[in-house]
Amino acid sequence: MQKKGLPQKRILExxxxxxxxxxxxxxGRIIGSMCSNPHPLARKVYARxxxxxxxxxxxxxxxxxxxxxxxxxxxxxxxxxxxSGHIITGGTEANILALWAAKKSGKKTNPEVIxxxxxxxxxxxxGDLLDIKTIRVGLDRNFQADIDAVKDAITPHTIALVGVAxxxxxxxxxxxxxxSEVALDNDLYLHVDAAFGGFVLPFLKELGYExxxxxxxxxxxxxxxxxxxxxxxxxxxxxxxxxxxxxIRELIxxxxxxxxxxxxxxxxxxxxxxGASVVAVWSLLKHLGKNGYxxxxxxxxxxxxxxxxxxxxxxxxxxxxxxxxxxxxLTSHTMDIKRVAEGLRSKGWxxxxxxxxxxxxxxxxxxxxxxxxxxxxxxxxxxxxxGRKEALS
Ligand SMILES: Cc1ncc(COP(=O)(O)O)c(C=O)c1O
Numbered sequence: 001m002q003k004k005g006l007p008q009k010r011i012l013e014x015x016x017x018x019x020x021x022x023x024x025x026x027x028g029r030i031i032g033s034m035c036s037n038p039h040p041l042a043r044k045v046y047a048r049x050x051x052x053x054x055x056x057x058x059x060x061x062x063x064x065x066x067x068x069x070x071x072x073x074x075x076x077x078x079x080x081x082x083x084s085g086h087i088i089t090g091g092t093e094a095n096i097l098a099l100w101a102a103k104k105s106g107k108k109t110n111p112e113v114i115x116x117x118x119x120x121x122x123x124x125x126x127g128d129l130l131d132i133k134t135i136r137v138g139l140d141r142n143f144q145a146d147i148d149a150v151k152d153a154i155t156p157h158t159i160a161l162v163g164v165a166x167x168x169x170x171x172x173x174x175x176x177x178x179x180s181e182v183a184l185d186n187d188l189y190l191h192v193d194a195a196f197g198g199f200v201l202p203f204l205k206e207l208g209y210e211x212x213x214x215x216x217x218x219x220x221x222x223x224x225x226x227x228x229x230x231x232x233x234x235x236x237x238x239x240x241x242x243x244x245x246x247x248i249r250e251l252i253x254x255x256x257x258x259x260x261x262x263x264x265x266x267x268x269x270x271x272x273x274x275g276a277s278v279v280a281v282w283s284l285l286k287h288l289g290k291n292g293y294x295x296x297x298x299x300x301x302x303x304x305x306x307x308x309x310x311x312x313x314x315x316x317x318x319x320x321x322x323x324x325x326x327x328x329x330l331t332s333h334t335m336d337i338k339r340v341a342e343g344l345r346s347k348g349w350x351x352x353x354x355x356x357x358x359x360x361x362x363x364x365x366x367x368x369x370x371x372x373x374x375x376x377x378x379x380x381x382x383x384x385x386x387g388r389k390e391a392l393s
Contacts, residue, residue, distance in 0.1 A: 031361065052275025070278055088273065092239070099113060118164055143320070166197020172324050180219060190220045194224050237277055
Protein backbone atom coordinates (compact mmCIF):
# COMPACT_ATOMS: atom_id res chain seq x y z
CA MET A 1 0.00 0.00 0.00
CA GLN A 2 1.42 3.36 -0.97
CA LYS A 3 2.06 6.07 1.62
CA LYS A 4 0.34 8.96 -0.16
CA GLY A 5 -3.24 8.51 -1.35
CA LEU A 6 -4.25 9.08 -4.97
CA PRO A 7 -6.88 11.54 -6.20
CA GLN A 8 -10.38 10.08 -6.62
CA LYS A 9 -10.36 10.89 -10.35
CA ARG A 10 -7.26 8.77 -10.85
CA ILE A 11 -8.80 5.86 -8.91
CA LEU A 12 -11.99 6.01 -10.96
CA GLU A 13 -10.03 6.06 -14.20
CA UNK A 14 -7.92 3.12 -13.14
CA UNK A 15 -10.99 1.14 -12.13
CA UNK A 16 -12.69 1.89 -15.43
CA UNK A 17 -9.66 0.64 -17.29
CA UNK A 18 -8.87 -2.41 -15.15
CA UNK A 19 -12.43 -3.69 -14.80
CA UNK A 20 -13.10 -3.44 -18.53
CA UNK A 21 -11.92 -7.03 -19.02
CA UNK A 22 -14.73 -8.44 -16.85
CA UNK A 23 -17.83 -9.91 -18.45
CA UNK A 24 -20.89 -7.66 -18.40
CA UNK A 25 -24.53 -8.64 -18.20
CA UNK A 26 -25.53 -6.09 -20.85
CA UNK A 27 -23.40 -7.89 -23.45
CA GLY A 28 -25.59 -10.98 -23.03
CA ARG A 29 -22.40 -13.06 -22.94
CA ILE A 30 -23.09 -14.31 -19.40
CA ILE A 31 -25.45 -17.03 -20.45
CA GLY A 32 -24.77 -19.60 -17.73
CA SER A 33 -25.19 -17.65 -14.50
CA MET A 34 -28.12 -17.37 -12.11
CA CYS A 35 -27.17 -13.91 -10.92
CA SER A 36 -29.09 -10.82 -11.86
CA ASN A 37 -28.15 -7.57 -13.43
CA PRO A 38 -29.78 -5.53 -10.65
CA HIS A 39 -32.86 -3.50 -11.50
CA PRO A 40 -32.14 0.29 -11.71
CA LEU A 41 -34.41 1.04 -8.73
CA ALA A 42 -32.57 -1.53 -6.62
CA ARG A 43 -29.23 0.03 -7.55
CA LYS A 44 -30.51 3.46 -6.57
CA VAL A 45 -31.93 2.56 -3.16
CA TYR A 46 -29.05 0.21 -2.35
CA ALA A 47 -26.55 3.04 -2.88
CA ARG A 48 -28.69 5.47 -0.88
CA UNK A 49 -29.03 3.26 2.22
CA UNK A 50 -25.62 1.60 2.25
CA UNK A 51 -24.93 2.31 5.92
CA UNK A 52 -27.92 0.39 7.29
CA UNK A 53 -26.80 -2.53 9.44
CA UNK A 54 -29.26 -5.21 10.47
CA UNK A 55 -26.65 -6.74 12.74
CA UNK A 56 -27.46 -3.89 15.13
CA UNK A 57 -31.19 -3.90 14.69
CA UNK A 58 -31.87 -1.51 17.60
CA UNK A 59 -30.24 1.27 15.56
CA UNK A 60 -32.25 0.50 12.46
CA UNK A 61 -35.73 -0.59 13.62
CA UNK A 62 -37.31 0.88 10.50
CA UNK A 63 -35.23 -1.33 8.19
CA UNK A 64 -36.05 -4.27 10.41
CA UNK A 65 -39.76 -3.55 9.80
CA UNK A 66 -39.06 -3.52 6.06
CA UNK A 67 -37.35 -6.89 6.43
CA UNK A 68 -40.39 -8.37 8.18
CA UNK A 69 -42.63 -7.04 5.40
CA UNK A 70 -40.23 -8.36 2.75
CA UNK A 71 -40.22 -11.84 4.26
CA UNK A 72 -44.04 -11.72 4.47
CA UNK A 73 -44.36 -10.63 0.83
CA UNK A 74 -42.05 -13.45 -0.32
CA UNK A 75 -43.89 -15.86 2.00
CA UNK A 76 -47.23 -14.89 0.49
CA UNK A 77 -45.87 -16.00 -2.90
CA UNK A 78 -45.01 -19.33 -1.30
CA UNK A 79 -48.32 -20.18 0.40
CA UNK A 80 -47.26 -18.82 3.80
CA UNK A 81 -48.07 -15.18 4.56
CA UNK A 82 -46.58 -15.45 8.05
CA UNK A 83 -43.14 -16.99 7.82
CA SER A 84 -40.16 -15.96 9.92
CA GLY A 85 -36.81 -15.32 8.27
CA HIS A 86 -34.18 -13.01 6.91
CA ILE A 87 -32.60 -11.53 3.83
CA ILE A 88 -29.07 -12.87 4.09
CA THR A 89 -25.97 -13.29 1.94
CA GLY A 90 -27.27 -15.91 -0.48
CA GLY A 91 -28.47 -19.44 -1.05
CA THR A 92 -25.42 -20.96 0.58
CA GLU A 93 -26.04 -19.17 3.88
CA ALA A 94 -29.75 -20.00 3.69
CA ASN A 95 -29.05 -23.70 3.20
CA ILE A 96 -26.55 -23.70 6.07
CA LEU A 97 -29.12 -22.01 8.34
CA ALA A 98 -31.77 -24.57 7.37
CA LEU A 99 -29.55 -27.52 8.21
CA TRP A 100 -28.52 -25.82 11.44
CA ALA A 101 -32.18 -25.48 12.44
CA ALA A 102 -32.79 -29.10 11.40
CA LYS A 103 -29.93 -30.27 13.57
CA LYS A 104 -31.25 -28.31 16.54
CA SER A 105 -34.76 -29.65 16.10
CA GLY A 106 -33.67 -33.24 15.39
CA LYS A 107 -31.44 -33.64 18.45
CA LYS A 108 -29.92 -36.93 17.22
CA THR A 109 -26.42 -38.34 17.49
CA ASN A 110 -24.39 -38.61 14.26
CA PRO A 111 -27.07 -36.71 12.34
CA GLU A 112 -27.70 -37.37 8.66
CA VAL A 113 -29.52 -35.44 5.94
CA ILE A 114 -30.88 -37.00 2.75
CA UNK A 115 -30.52 -34.99 -0.45
CA UNK A 116 -31.27 -35.62 -4.10
CA UNK A 117 -28.14 -35.95 -6.26
CA UNK A 118 -29.12 -32.65 -7.87
CA UNK A 119 -28.90 -30.61 -4.64
CA UNK A 120 -26.50 -27.65 -4.60
CA UNK A 121 -22.98 -28.17 -3.25
CA UNK A 122 -23.70 -25.70 -0.42
CA UNK A 123 -25.37 -28.60 1.42
CA UNK A 124 -22.05 -30.44 1.48
CA UNK A 125 -20.43 -27.30 2.84
CA UNK A 126 -23.20 -27.11 5.47
CA GLY A 127 -22.76 -30.79 6.32
CA ASP A 128 -19.04 -30.30 6.85
CA LEU A 129 -19.52 -27.19 8.99
CA LEU A 130 -22.30 -28.64 11.10
CA ASP A 131 -20.98 -32.19 11.28
CA ILE A 132 -24.03 -33.62 9.54
CA LYS A 133 -23.49 -36.54 7.16
CA THR A 134 -24.94 -35.76 3.74
CA ILE A 135 -26.45 -38.74 1.94
CA ARG A 136 -27.17 -38.15 -1.73
CA VAL A 137 -29.74 -40.36 -3.41
CA GLY A 138 -30.38 -40.95 -7.09
CA LEU A 139 -32.83 -39.21 -9.37
CA ASP A 140 -35.61 -40.71 -11.42
CA ARG A 141 -35.75 -40.50 -15.22
CA ASN A 142 -37.10 -36.95 -15.00
CA PHE A 143 -34.08 -35.82 -12.96
CA GLN A 144 -36.25 -35.48 -9.85
CA ALA A 145 -35.62 -36.92 -6.38
CA ASP A 146 -36.50 -40.61 -6.35
CA ILE A 147 -38.91 -40.97 -3.44
CA ASP A 148 -38.27 -44.69 -2.95
CA ALA A 149 -34.53 -44.03 -2.77
CA VAL A 150 -35.20 -41.29 -0.20
CA LYS A 151 -37.33 -43.65 1.92
CA ASP A 152 -34.67 -46.38 1.70
CA ALA A 153 -31.97 -43.98 2.88
CA ILE A 154 -33.75 -43.08 6.14
CA THR A 155 -31.95 -44.36 9.26
CA PRO A 156 -32.39 -43.69 12.99
CA HIS A 157 -29.85 -40.85 12.50
CA THR A 158 -31.78 -39.02 9.80
CA ILE A 159 -32.78 -35.52 10.88
CA ALA A 160 -33.81 -33.93 7.60
CA LEU A 161 -34.78 -34.28 3.97
CA VAL A 162 -34.00 -31.72 1.28
CA GLY A 163 -36.02 -31.11 -1.87
CA VAL A 164 -35.06 -28.75 -4.67
CA ALA A 165 -37.49 -26.49 -6.49
CA UNK A 166 -35.39 -25.31 -9.40
CA UNK A 167 -32.24 -27.43 -9.45
CA UNK A 168 -28.90 -25.80 -10.13
CA UNK A 169 -28.19 -27.91 -13.19
CA UNK A 170 -31.53 -28.19 -14.95
CA UNK A 171 -34.13 -26.21 -13.01
CA UNK A 172 -36.10 -29.34 -12.19
CA UNK A 173 -38.55 -29.47 -9.27
CA UNK A 174 -38.60 -32.42 -6.87
CA UNK A 175 -41.89 -34.03 -5.79
CA UNK A 176 -42.21 -31.83 -2.72
CA UNK A 177 -45.66 -33.13 -1.73
CA UNK A 178 -44.35 -36.69 -1.55
CA UNK A 179 -41.24 -35.56 0.33
CA SER A 180 -43.56 -33.72 2.73
CA GLU A 181 -45.51 -36.92 3.39
CA VAL A 182 -42.32 -38.87 4.03
CA ALA A 183 -41.07 -36.10 6.35
CA LEU A 184 -44.32 -36.04 8.33
CA ASP A 185 -44.51 -39.85 8.54
CA ASN A 186 -40.98 -40.01 9.90
CA ASP A 187 -41.00 -36.84 11.99
CA LEU A 188 -38.24 -35.23 9.91
CA TYR A 189 -37.40 -31.65 9.02
CA LEU A 190 -37.96 -30.83 5.33
CA HIS A 191 -36.10 -27.99 3.66
CA VAL A 192 -36.92 -26.87 0.12
CA ASP A 193 -34.16 -25.13 -1.79
CA ALA A 194 -35.96 -22.75 -4.13
CA ALA A 195 -32.98 -20.38 -4.35
CA PHE A 196 -33.62 -19.98 -8.08
CA GLY A 197 -37.16 -21.31 -8.49
CA GLY A 198 -38.70 -19.24 -5.69
CA PHE A 199 -38.92 -16.19 -7.94
CA VAL A 200 -39.98 -18.22 -11.00
CA LEU A 201 -42.47 -20.93 -10.03
CA PRO A 202 -45.16 -18.70 -8.43
CA PHE A 203 -45.28 -16.66 -11.64
CA LEU A 204 -45.18 -19.66 -13.96
CA LYS A 205 -48.22 -20.91 -12.06
CA GLU A 206 -50.03 -17.61 -12.63
CA LEU A 207 -49.06 -17.76 -16.30
CA GLY A 208 -50.88 -21.09 -16.58
CA TYR A 209 -47.89 -23.46 -16.59
CA GLU A 210 -48.37 -26.73 -14.79
CA UNK A 211 -46.57 -26.31 -11.47
CA UNK A 212 -46.73 -29.00 -8.81
CA UNK A 213 -46.84 -28.09 -5.11
CA UNK A 214 -43.33 -26.93 -4.24
CA UNK A 215 -43.74 -24.63 -1.23
CA UNK A 216 -45.30 -24.27 2.25
CA UNK A 217 -48.58 -25.54 0.84
CA UNK A 218 -47.05 -28.96 1.54
CA UNK A 219 -47.56 -29.22 5.31
CA UNK A 220 -44.24 -30.94 6.03
CA UNK A 221 -42.09 -28.11 4.65
CA UNK A 222 -40.21 -26.49 7.55
CA UNK A 223 -38.11 -23.95 5.64
CA UNK A 224 -37.30 -22.61 2.19
CA UNK A 225 -34.39 -20.89 0.49
CA UNK A 226 -35.46 -18.18 -1.98
CA UNK A 227 -32.84 -15.81 -3.36
CA UNK A 228 -33.77 -12.30 -4.48
CA UNK A 229 -30.29 -11.91 -6.01
CA UNK A 230 -31.15 -14.57 -8.58
CA UNK A 231 -34.51 -14.11 -10.38
CA UNK A 232 -35.61 -11.37 -7.96
CA UNK A 233 -33.34 -8.84 -9.75
CA UNK A 234 -31.79 -7.65 -6.48
CA UNK A 235 -28.15 -6.66 -6.02
CA UNK A 236 -25.77 -9.13 -4.38
CA UNK A 237 -25.94 -10.02 -1.49
CA UNK A 238 -29.60 -10.93 -1.17
CA UNK A 239 -30.45 -14.50 -0.30
CA UNK A 240 -33.57 -15.47 1.58
CA UNK A 241 -34.27 -17.96 4.35
CA UNK A 242 -37.92 -18.47 5.28
CA UNK A 243 -38.90 -20.68 8.20
CA UNK A 244 -42.47 -21.89 8.45
CA UNK A 245 -42.81 -20.08 11.81
CA UNK A 246 -40.93 -18.13 14.45
CA UNK A 247 -40.44 -21.19 16.63
CA ILE A 248 -38.19 -22.81 14.03
CA ARG A 249 -36.16 -19.63 13.48
CA GLU A 250 -35.64 -19.32 17.23
CA LEU A 251 -33.80 -22.63 17.26
CA ILE A 252 -30.85 -20.78 15.70
CA UNK A 253 -31.27 -17.36 17.38
CA UNK A 254 -28.32 -16.06 19.34
CA UNK A 255 -28.38 -13.24 21.84
CA UNK A 256 -25.86 -10.47 21.20
CA UNK A 257 -25.73 -8.24 24.26
CA UNK A 258 -23.16 -5.51 23.59
CA UNK A 259 -24.71 -3.66 20.65
CA UNK A 260 -25.09 0.14 20.52
CA UNK A 261 -28.75 -0.29 19.71
CA UNK A 262 -29.25 -2.67 22.63
CA UNK A 263 -29.39 -6.43 22.93
CA UNK A 264 -30.48 -8.25 19.77
CA UNK A 265 -31.06 -11.75 18.49
CA UNK A 266 -29.18 -12.91 15.40
CA UNK A 267 -30.40 -15.84 13.34
CA UNK A 268 -27.76 -15.65 10.62
CA UNK A 269 -24.17 -16.81 10.14
CA UNK A 270 -22.89 -13.25 9.92
CA UNK A 271 -23.27 -10.52 12.54
CA UNK A 272 -23.11 -7.20 10.73
CA UNK A 273 -25.37 -7.56 7.70
CA UNK A 274 -26.61 -5.39 4.91
CA GLY A 275 -29.79 -3.40 5.50
CA ALA A 276 -29.37 -1.93 2.01
CA SER A 277 -30.06 -5.40 0.59
CA VAL A 278 -33.35 -5.48 2.45
CA VAL A 279 -34.31 -2.00 1.29
CA ALA A 280 -33.50 -3.00 -2.29
CA VAL A 281 -35.58 -6.21 -2.18
CA TRP A 282 -38.50 -4.47 -0.45
CA SER A 283 -38.46 -1.71 -3.09
CA LEU A 284 -38.40 -4.20 -5.97
CA LEU A 285 -41.28 -6.25 -4.60
CA LYS A 286 -43.34 -3.08 -4.13
CA HIS A 287 -42.38 -1.60 -7.51
CA LEU A 288 -42.61 -4.64 -9.77
CA GLY A 289 -45.47 -6.33 -7.97
CA LYS A 290 -46.68 -9.75 -9.05
CA ASN A 291 -47.51 -8.47 -12.52
CA GLY A 292 -44.02 -7.11 -13.07
CA TYR A 293 -42.32 -10.38 -12.13
CA UNK A 294 -44.90 -12.32 -14.14
CA UNK A 295 -44.01 -10.36 -17.28
CA UNK A 296 -40.29 -10.91 -16.68
CA UNK A 297 -40.75 -14.66 -16.23
CA UNK A 298 -43.04 -14.81 -19.30
CA UNK A 299 -40.39 -13.20 -21.49
CA UNK A 300 -37.60 -15.42 -20.12
CA UNK A 301 -39.68 -18.55 -20.75
CA UNK A 302 -40.51 -17.51 -24.31
CA UNK A 303 -36.81 -17.14 -25.10
CA UNK A 304 -35.98 -20.36 -23.24
CA UNK A 305 -38.47 -22.35 -25.33
CA UNK A 306 -37.15 -20.81 -28.54
CA UNK A 307 -33.60 -21.76 -27.52
CA UNK A 308 -34.58 -25.31 -26.55
CA UNK A 309 -36.51 -25.83 -29.83
CA UNK A 310 -33.71 -24.52 -32.00
CA UNK A 311 -31.03 -26.56 -30.22
CA UNK A 312 -32.95 -29.70 -31.12
CA UNK A 313 -32.70 -28.78 -34.79
CA UNK A 314 -28.90 -28.71 -34.62
CA UNK A 315 -27.40 -32.01 -35.70
CA UNK A 316 -25.55 -33.73 -32.88
CA UNK A 317 -27.04 -31.58 -30.12
CA UNK A 318 -30.03 -32.18 -27.88
CA UNK A 319 -31.57 -30.99 -24.65
CA UNK A 320 -31.47 -33.01 -21.44
CA UNK A 321 -35.16 -32.42 -20.70
CA UNK A 322 -37.98 -30.07 -21.62
CA UNK A 323 -37.21 -26.91 -19.62
CA UNK A 324 -39.19 -26.58 -16.39
CA UNK A 325 -38.06 -23.00 -16.01
CA UNK A 326 -35.67 -20.64 -17.76
CA UNK A 327 -32.78 -23.11 -17.78
CA UNK A 328 -31.75 -25.29 -20.71
CA UNK A 329 -29.49 -28.34 -20.37
CA LEU A 330 -27.62 -28.81 -23.61
CA THR A 331 -26.00 -32.16 -24.34
CA SER A 332 -24.86 -34.48 -27.13
CA HIS A 333 -24.62 -38.18 -27.82
CA THR A 334 -22.06 -37.68 -30.52
CA MET A 335 -19.79 -34.91 -29.25
CA ASP A 336 -17.80 -34.43 -26.08
CA ILE A 337 -19.86 -31.77 -24.33
CA LYS A 338 -16.71 -30.44 -22.65
CA ARG A 339 -15.32 -29.61 -26.09
CA VAL A 340 -18.55 -27.89 -27.06
CA ALA A 341 -18.27 -25.80 -23.88
CA GLU A 342 -14.66 -24.96 -24.73
CA GLY A 343 -15.77 -23.92 -28.22
CA LEU A 344 -18.45 -21.66 -26.77
CA ARG A 345 -16.01 -20.16 -24.29
CA SER A 346 -13.50 -19.45 -27.03
CA LYS A 347 -16.26 -17.55 -28.83
CA GLY A 348 -16.84 -15.43 -25.72
CA TRP A 349 -19.81 -17.20 -24.09
CA UNK A 350 -19.77 -17.71 -20.31
CA UNK A 351 -21.63 -21.02 -20.05
CA UNK A 352 -21.78 -23.36 -17.06
CA UNK A 353 -20.43 -26.89 -17.48
CA UNK A 354 -21.95 -29.85 -15.62
CA UNK A 355 -20.77 -33.48 -15.88
CA UNK A 356 -23.18 -34.37 -18.68
CA UNK A 357 -24.39 -31.05 -20.00
CA UNK A 358 -23.93 -27.34 -20.53
CA UNK A 359 -26.33 -25.16 -18.55
CA UNK A 360 -27.77 -22.12 -20.27
CA UNK A 361 -29.76 -19.71 -18.09
CA UNK A 362 -32.00 -17.19 -19.79
CA UNK A 363 -31.92 -14.41 -17.22
CA UNK A 364 -33.96 -11.23 -17.67
CA UNK A 365 -31.00 -9.35 -19.15
CA UNK A 366 -30.65 -11.87 -22.02
CA UNK A 367 -32.20 -10.52 -25.22
CA UNK A 368 -33.42 -12.35 -28.31
CA UNK A 369 -30.45 -11.02 -30.31
CA UNK A 370 -28.10 -12.64 -27.77
CA UNK A 371 -29.93 -15.96 -28.09
CA UNK A 372 -29.74 -15.77 -31.90
CA UNK A 373 -26.01 -15.07 -31.80
CA UNK A 374 -25.50 -17.90 -29.31
CA UNK A 375 -27.38 -20.31 -31.58
CA UNK A 376 -25.30 -19.20 -34.58
CA UNK A 377 -22.08 -19.97 -32.70
CA UNK A 378 -23.49 -23.24 -31.45
CA UNK A 379 -24.39 -24.28 -35.00
CA UNK A 380 -20.93 -23.47 -36.24
CA UNK A 381 -19.29 -25.41 -33.36
CA UNK A 382 -21.53 -28.42 -34.00
CA UNK A 383 -20.76 -28.21 -37.72
CA UNK A 384 -17.01 -27.93 -37.05
CA UNK A 385 -17.06 -30.96 -34.79
CA UNK A 386 -19.19 -32.68 -37.39
CA GLY A 387 -21.68 -33.92 -34.83
CA ARG A 388 -19.95 -37.24 -35.40
CA LYS A 389 -18.95 -39.94 -32.95
CA GLU A 390 -15.23 -39.51 -33.71
CA ALA A 391 -15.35 -36.05 -32.16
CA LEU A 392 -15.63 -37.86 -28.84
CA SER A 393 -12.12 -39.29 -29.16
C1 LIG B 1 -30.51 -24.31 -6.02
C2 LIG B 1 -29.38 -23.47 -5.47
N1 LIG B 1 -29.26 -23.36 -4.14
C3 LIG B 1 -28.28 -22.63 -3.59
C4 LIG B 1 -27.37 -21.94 -4.37
C5 LIG B 1 -26.28 -21.14 -3.73
O1 LIG B 1 -26.57 -19.78 -3.85
P1 LIG B 1 -25.47 -18.66 -3.59
O2 LIG B 1 -24.47 -18.79 -4.69
O3 LIG B 1 -26.26 -17.40 -3.61
O4 LIG B 1 -24.87 -18.91 -2.25
C6 LIG B 1 -27.47 -22.03 -5.77
C7 LIG B 1 -26.53 -21.31 -6.62
O5 LIG B 1 -26.64 -21.26 -7.79
C8 LIG B 1 -28.50 -22.82 -6.32
O6 LIG B 1 -28.65 -22.98 -7.65
